[in-house]
Amino acid sequence: MEFTKGHGTGNDFVILPDPDGALELAPGLVAAICDRRRGIGGDGVLRVVRAAKHPDGAAMAGEAEWFMDYWNSDGSFAEMCGNGARVFVRYLLETGLATPAGGTLPVATRTGVVHARVDGEAIAVEVRRPRSYGASAAALGGLTLPGTAVDVGNPHLVCPLPAGLELTALDLTRAPGFDPAFFPAGVNVEFTAPGEPVDGVDAHVLMRVYERGSAETLSCGTGACAVAAVALHEAARDTGTVAVDVLGGRLTVTVTPDSCWLSGPAFLVATGTLTLP
């Protein structure tokens, strides 16, 4: 079958067009496709299926034609993928499968319909307003790093590093420990440090992430939204715009009273034929 490879700030995805929902995707197949040596390689798979043809999308078919069926690289599901949604929209536009109406394009996801705006190289998606729901901690390299749990449709734990500990010093080749009683479905863990002041934004944060189901990635869009919400809270603000620098570039997050816009570049880089095992 045909595939396209795309990325948003280095968070990379294998895109599988399956308009009628005919493809039998399974965890083992997704993991094989995402294998960086034996497969195509990616942090996840985005299956492009008509909302009406997917059991998780059918209820949204009146609002959005396309459903983003997102899978992590280990074959697990996630409720939402911010960068994935941005790359998904780039794919819909470049293949002519959809055109924005009134400047925005709706996409059905497991967290509901999200709306996207296109601005040249950048695609912005409006995701759920991040909601902090308590304090927990990550364990890494013998350290316990306190953090804030944040729900962006999927779960995050945002851990600002203590002074003197550099982001570059973290070994994220292994998963950070977390409290499974607090995060029974697992969690994406973001480590942050303050960035230098940037014009035009309310805060600037540097971030690395270890993603549930995908290990360390160069970027996580929903993670950036969680990080932005925590940074704004630390600045005694409820809303505002935050520049979040990830290993793969810069994401800009604007938290509004009732939602959150995630913006950054999104590219398609290759197409090809996948020989299914």
Ligand SMILES: N[C@@H](CCC[C@H](N)C(=O)O)C(=O)O
């Ligand atoms: N990279 C994504 C998040 C993907 C899902 C995540 N690994 C999870 O399991 O929740 C993003 O850009 O938001």
